[in-house]
Amino acid sequence: MDNTTADSTAALHLGMEGGSRHAAAAVAALPDDLIVEILARLSAKSLYRFTCVSRAWRALISDPANRRRFAQTLSGLFVSLPDGPLREMMEAPLKIKTCNDEGEWTPVVSEPLMYKSWQLGFLALPAISDSPSVIAHVPAIADGKGSNRMIPSVLTQQTEWVRVDVIPSNSYTTSAPLAGDWILEQDFGSELGAVEIHPTLFEVTGECLLYSLGFERSDSYLARLGRGFSNLNQNQLGLGCGHHGSSEAFGSDLDFVDGHGGRVMENMDLLFARVGEIAQNQEKSEAQFGVSSKVIEQMMQDQQRMLKMIEANGKAGHRRQESPPSPTLREMVEAPLKIKTCNDEGEWTPVVSEPLMYKSWQLGFLALPAISDSPSVIAHIPAIAGGKGSVTPLPALGLPRLAPVPAPPGTAVAAVLRRVQSSHQGVACLAPTETQTRGFDPVVSPEFHVFQLVQEPNYELSSSETGRWVFKEGDWSGNDMRLTGHMTYFNGFLHFCIISNSGQSCRVSRVRHDAIARRILLSVEELFGRSLFQLLLLKLGLFQPLLTSTSLLLPLRRRSATFTDFPLLTTPWELAGDA
């Protein structure tokens, strides 16, 4: 016994080979939950490296139910709002309004965001001013399987919804990875800049967040089900900005909506299926979210009524005939994609790829086919692990311009950049400070963090993993007056980009996060020294919002770069190669 122990110990010190043959029998039987126990103690790097071990392990590692237990990279809830100290806002009690069936609004003061967000399954953005806050559901807390789709807002007339009014000047991006896959579309701000507050409705159920912008109609697509459906918003709550579209992906579901209209509800059964799920979760919902069963019943009744109504007067069919002959969502999804890729020389190559449906979980990319001839949008669904996707915001379908997002050669990294509003479309421009950057880590996202730095001298970010503030950004010196700064999460690192006032320098840092210390390393060399890193830089011409929008996704191969290395383009969303 003692001899055996000594031998094995020696073997362990040398590596693990020593005992492997004997261990085989026992270990082969290790149940999944024990494997997860063990994996949960690994660093993120080891963990993700071991997705290579086997399909079974990859499935375990990427399972959202397990992910919350695993090492997080720079996970956290990141909220960036242009005005006011972030921290103050996050720690302030929330002002939330809820609305009952009579349309009466009741203010609710809730716990501060920081604590509320992961405790109650809600993520809320506090109001900056006196206006009501934004509240949104973080679905994964409930059961680890969040999803998100559009509300048919017809239903909102009779049911209790949380109403969200967003300050026009706001623009933000949030992500609460530890809690699950979550991203909040933050377009409201830019959408509303010149107009008025735009109502957004959230339905809070046991498992998902539903929200609706005020479209006349909306289309949604559930990747998990492989089906799309459309909603006709009969009560036009919103402003009917027909050009607006948005999309969201939650969990393995990609939901997107086409604001172009012309599509009516085709798959009511899908909705009803969901309602059935909701009903099943009724008790749970009640307990967790304070949604009364009455409300849920009401909601179901409403849906039933709506179906009958549609059946009765043939409205669906009627509307459909009126629709413009645009391809259906499904057709688009199943059509081969037109994708452009770009090499280092800045040359674009069109690629015709497999249809979205199949491509999306096979290759880890999700691509939306172009509606017109414009290049497609490609986006990454990080869930390498077949089918279990996560958050990827996608540019709106149906926008006049789609954002060609490059898939750089030799990498599997792609990014989606939000469109830029332009005023001649009748939409407010982004205010100078409301620059947005989005990106995602192909590996670690659902933990996809992108957020903005605006012209605030100090920023702190909060990590939902630790519940602490992990970064105080106040050290950007000195001579460089920062016009804009962005952070983008790539390759397991958080990148910062700063462009100096003179336009002459570009400073980048990255966050290294290991299990021991999460520190910010401000080091140009460190990043530029590593050619494999992809860096997403987004510069929005701050004082020429109409004119310039430059996005770059390029390998950094030099030890230094200046801003002038990145040609400024006059069209939104052109890609600049490595000039």
Add this chain to the structure above:
Amino acid sequence: MEVDKGKGEAEETRKVAEADRDTVTLKSSDGKLFEVSKEAAARLSTVLAGMIAGGSIDDNGTDLKQIGSEALENVVDYCNKHANSIPSAALISSSISFNTAPFKEPEEWERKFVDRLSHDALFDLVEAANFLGMERLLDVTCHKISEMMKGKSPDQIREVFNIKNDYTKEELEEIRQELAWAFYDD
């Protein structure tokens, strides 16, 4: 350990006579008997605690068919030697499934305890701890295994865990590309 085992077997006969004992006798899958303090067993193992409370402890040796003698010996060893320094299983049991806080580091003696184990023994012990609901022991053993996994290649892991590589070469390459950052050397 030999002593413990011998003692366990020797005591088997006379233990039957003793009515009110402060120990429980556990029987491994291969029929060996081990004795462990009732208090420690109840405190460290939610399963044994339940059995003791439910009166399903067999004085002639409670059958633990899932656990081999070597693993059970280690379990008993762990209980007997270190019972006093460990908080109640009940207190930490809730931390296992939903905890997202950092894991508690093993204490020094716990490190030593698992360090001396052979590979087989360690993996057996993980299973035993899991079966018996010994959260802390599970914690310590999992920690040890995860430590051993650090810096290992997927190949090495496969070997150790006896896992067949069911990826194609192309798939592996794809993953490696996607997860490039995870394959960088530090």
